[in-house]
Amino acid sequence: xxxxxxxxxxxxxxxxxxxxxxxxxxxxxxxxxxxxxxxxxxxxxxxxxxxxxxxxxxxxxxxxxxxxxxxxxxxxxxxxxxxxxxxxxxxxxxxxxxxxxxxxxxxxxxxxxxxxxxxxxxxxxxxxxxxxxxxxxxxxxxxxxxxxxxxxxxxxxxxxxxxxxxxxxxxxxxxxxxxxxxxxxxxxxxxxxxxxxxxxxxxxxxxxxxxxxxxxxxxxxxxxxxxxxxxxxxxxxxxxxxxxxxxxxxxxxxxxxxxxxxxxxxxxxxxxxxxxxxxxxxxxxxxxxxxxxxxxxxxxxxxxxxxxxxxxxxxxxxxxxxxxxxxxxxxxxxxxxxxxxxxxxxxxxxxxxxxxxxxxxxxxxxxxxxxxxxxxxxxxxxxxxxxxxxxxxxxx
Numbered sequence: 464x465x466x467x468x469x470x471x472x473x474x475x476x477x478x479x480x481x482x483x484x485x486x487x488x489x490x491x492x493x494x495x496x497x498x499x500x501x502x503x504x505x506x507x508x509x510x511x512x513x514x515x516x517x518x519x520x521x522x523x524x525x526x527x528x529x530x531x532x533x534x535x536x537x538x539x540x541x542x543x544x545x546x547x548x549x550x551x552x553x554x555x556x557x558x559x560x561x562x563x564x565x566x567x568x569x570x571x572x573x574x575x576x577x578x579x580x581x582x583x584x585x586x587x588x589x590x591x592x593x594x595x596x597x598x599x600x601x602x603x604x605x606x607x608x609x610x611x612x613x614x615x616x617x618x619x620x621x622x623x624x625x626x627x628x629x630x631x632x633x634x635x636x637x638x639x640x641x642x643x644x645x646x647x648x649x650x651x652x653x654x655x656x657x658x659x660x661x662x663x664x665x666x667x668x669x670x671x672x673x674x675x676x677x678x679x680x681x682x683x684x685x686x687x688x689x690x691x692x693x694x695x696x697x698x699x700x701x702x703x704x705x706x707x708x709x710x711x712x713x714x715x716x717x718x719x720x721x722x723x724x725x726x727x728x729x730x731x732x733x734x735x736x737x738x739x740x741x742x743x744x745x746x747x748x749x750x751x752x753x754x755x756x757x758x759x760x761x762x763x764x765x766x767x768x769x770x771x772x773x774x775x776x777x778x779x780x781x782x783x784x785x786x787x788x789x790x791x792x793x794x795x796x797x798x799x800x801x802x803x804x805x806x807x808x809x810x811x812x813x814x815x816x817x818x819x820x821x822x823x824x825x826x827x828x829x830x831x832x833x834x835x836x837x838x839x840x841x842x843x844x845x846x847x848x849x850x851x852x853x854x855x856x857x858x859x
Contacts, residue, residue, distance in 0.1 A: 471857070472500050472501060472502065473501050473502070473568040473569060473857050474501070474502045474503075474504070474565070474566075474567045474568050474569075475496055475501050475502070475503050475504075475567060475568065475569045475571065475853065475857075476503075476504045476505075476506065476523075476562065476567035476569070476570050476571065476579070477489065477493055477503065477504070477505045477506070477520065477571045477572070477593075478505075478506045478507070478558065478570065478571070478572040478573070478576040478578065478579035478582075479505065479506070479507045479511070479572070479573045479575075479576050480507070480527065480529060480531075480547075480550070480573055480575035480576050481507055481508035481510050481511050481527050481529060481531045482529070482531050482575070482700075482701065483514070483700045483701075484595065484699060484700055484701060484767055484768075484769050485573050485574075485575055485595055486507070486511055486514050486515070487514070487769065488593075488595040488651045488673070488674060488769060489571075489573070489593050489595070489651065489674065490514065490515070490518055490676075491674045491675060491676035491845075491846045492593070492651075492674050492846055492849045492850055492853070493505060493515070493518045493519075493520050494518040494519060494676060495676075495846050495847065495849075495850040496850055496853065497518060497519035497520060498519070499850060499854070502521075503518075503519070503520040503521070504520060504521045504522075504523050504561075504567065505518075505520040505521065505522055505523060506522075506523040506524075506525050506554075506557075506558055506561070506562075506576075506579075507522065507523075507524075507525060507527075508524070508525060508526060508527040508529075508531070509522070509524045509526070510531070510532070512524075523558075523561050523562075524557075525554045525557040525558060526553070526554075526557065527550055527553075527554065528546070528549055528550045528553050529546055529547070529550050529575075530546070534700075534701045534702075536701075536787070536788075538787065539614075539616075540611060540614065541611070541614050541615065541616040541617050541620055542616070544620060545616075545620055545623075547575055547577075548620065548623065548624055548627065550575075550578075551576075551577065551578035551581070551627070552627055554576075554578050555578050555581060555582065555631060558578065558579070558582050559582065562582060562586070566586050566588055567583075567588060568588065568589075568857055569588070569589050569590070569591065569853065569856055569857055570582065570583040570588055570589070570590040570591070571590070571591050571592075571593050571853065572590065572591075572592055572593065573592075573593055573594075573595070574592060574593075574594050574595070574596065577641065577642055580592075580633065580635070580641065580645065581628065581631040581632070581633040581641075582631075584632070584633040584634045584635060585631060585632030585633060585634075589647075589856050589857075589858070590645065590647075591645070591647045591648065591649060591852075591853060591856055592644070592645050592647070592648040592649070593648075593649050593651060594648055594649070594650045594651065594652070595651055595652070595768055595769065596650075596652065596768040596789055597650070597652065597656060597657045597658050597768070597789070597792075598644045598648055598650050598657070598663060598668050599643050599644045600657075600658065600659040600660075600662040600663050601659075601662040601663070601664070602659070602662060603643075603659075604639060604643075608639065621638050624638045624642070625638050628641060644667060644668065645667070646667055647667060647856060648667060648668045648669075649668075649669050649671055649849050649852055649853070650668055650669070650670045650671070651671060651672070651673060651674050651772075651849070652670065652672065652673070652768055652772050653670070653672050653673070653772055653775050653776070653836070653839065653840040653843065654670035654672075654839075654843065655775060655800060655836055655839060655840070656768065656771060656772060656775065656793065656796055657670065658792065658796060669848075669849075669852055670843055671843055671844045671845055671846075671848045671849045671852070672772070672776070672840045672841070672842075672843030672844065672845050673769075673772045673773060673776050673840065673845065674845050674846040674849055675753065675776075675845065675846065676846060678751060678753055678754065681751040681754070682751045682754070683751065683754055684725075684750065684751055684754045684755045684758070686723070686758045687723050687745075690721075690722070690723035691721035691722070692721055692722050692723070692760040692761070692824065693722070693723050693724075693725065693755070693758055693759045693760055693761075694716060694722055694723070694724045694725070694759065694760065694761045694762070694763065694820065695724075695725045695727070695750070695752070695755050695756060695759050695761075695762050695763070695779075696709075696712050696716075696724065696725065696726045696727065696762075696763040697727040697750065697752060697762075697763070697764060697765075697770065698727075698729070698764070698765040698784070698786060699764075699765050699767045699769070699770055700729070701767075702765050702767075702786035702787065703727070703728060703729025703730070703731060703732065704729065704731045704732060705732070705786075705808075706728075706732050706736040706737065708784070708808060708811060709726060709728050709732065709736075709737055710736075710737055710738060711811055711812065711813055711816065712724070712726060712763065712816065713726070713737055713738070713740055713741070713744055714813035715812075715813040715814075715816035715817045715820075716743075716744065716816070716817065716820070717740065717741035717743065717744050718741045718743060719743065719817065719820075722743060723743055723745065724743055724744045724745065725745045725747065725750060725755055725759075726744055726745065726746050726747070727747050727748070727749065727750045727752075728746060728747070728748060729748060729749075730748050730749070732748075734746050752770070752773060753773055753777070756773055756774065756776075756777040756779055757777055759777070759779050760779065760780075760824055761779060761780050761781070761782070761820055761823060761824050762774050762779045762780070762781045762782070763781070763782045763784060763816070763820075764781050764782070764783060764784070765783075765784060765785060765786045765790055766781075766783040766784070766785045766790040766791075766793040766794040766797065766805075767788075767790055767793070768789065768793055771783075771793045771796075771797060772840070774797075774802075774803075775800075775802070775833075775836045775837065775840050776837060776840045776841065777837065778833040778834050778836070778837030779833065780802055780803065780823040780824060780829050780830070780833055781797055781802060781803040781804075781823075782803065782804050782806060782816065782819050782820060782823070783797050783798070783803050783804070783805045783806070784805075784806055784807065784808055784811055785805070785807065786808070800832065800836060801828070801829060801832040802829055802832050802833045802836060803823075804819040804822070804823060806819060
């Protein structure tokens with residue numbers, strides 16, 4: 464990694480939300496900024512302490528109201544958005560109690576922690592969004608936002624958001640402008656995953672690709688001797704309570720000649736719920752995903768942005784089984800790129816999953832496209848480039 468001497472030692476604050484899929488993407492950037500000599504504080508729920516403190520950043524504990532402990536989120540997008548607004552209202556006084564007397568030179572923030580933008584504008588400090596997923600493009604409001612505004616409860620939510628915003632000290636008071644893409648953002652995804660990438664302003668948004676570092680602390684994984692091909696099945700960290708789907712995967716891939724299957728089921732599913740498991744299926748509650756993908760030949764994924772990006776970064780063909788949030792759009796994007804098949808959970812039979820796997824992994828065109836996208840993702844700069852962009856925002 465780049466270890467050049469920084470222009471000056473600065474206080475850089477990161478403000479996040481306590482979902483693992485939002486914390487992990489930026490951790491190596493935080494580690495890099497600390498290594499370059501900056502003082503980095505990280506405001507997040509105390510539950511994230513074990514993830515954040517190893518980077519060398521100082522945790523600023525801010526109790527979150529988000530349902531990150533049980534991961535039970537409303538399916539209604541307006542209700543989900545209301546949870547983030549409620550969290551911002553609760554977190555802002557906590558941020559002020561720390562940063563009021565110790566303001567940062569630069570505020571970084573996750574897309575779910577837009578409360579940091581309100582604080583930065585109130586203090587007149589620079590800020591930069593760190594997006595672990597795609598960003599809004601020119602025309603997003605007309606193509607996507609307008610639909611959301613027609614949903615029940617949307618008008619009431621916008622009015623409540625505007626009332627809160629007006630009382631924060633922020634200078635951007637238009638709700639759509641405030642919650643949209645700011646003047647400066649770093650997207651920690653491959654540009655290939657961005658919807659309508661040609662309509663994203665390159666002066667505002669930089670795509671740096673996945674930001675990885677040394678993950679040896681997460682453990683290692685070794686391809687079993689004699690395994691001709693390896694398949695990883697994982698629904699990430701938030702959508703793992705799917706015993707019926709896991710049983711379907713066992714039926715689809717168990718005993719499949721030449722294949723070793725790693726099946727991650729999460730901590731909420733008892734392996735006994737899977738029934739009898741063939742010898743070629745390795746059942747785990749958690750796995751070092753990237754370490755396995757570096758050795759894998761295929762990936763069954765929920766198409767979360769982190770997992771989708773890791774699949775592209777390692778050049779692995781994917782079967783996308785989206786579960787919620789932005790995952791259906793990610794799944795469709797992977798299909799457009801020519802490296803995946805989308806199979807919704809309701810359609811995921813043993814036969815359809817098995818057929819998709821065999822078709823994907825025997826198609827030379829899929830392999831060629833996966834290799835090209837892998838090279839592109841690795842050329843985007845990752846952690847070091849992201850840190851360079853953040854230092855550039857510090858000014859003189």
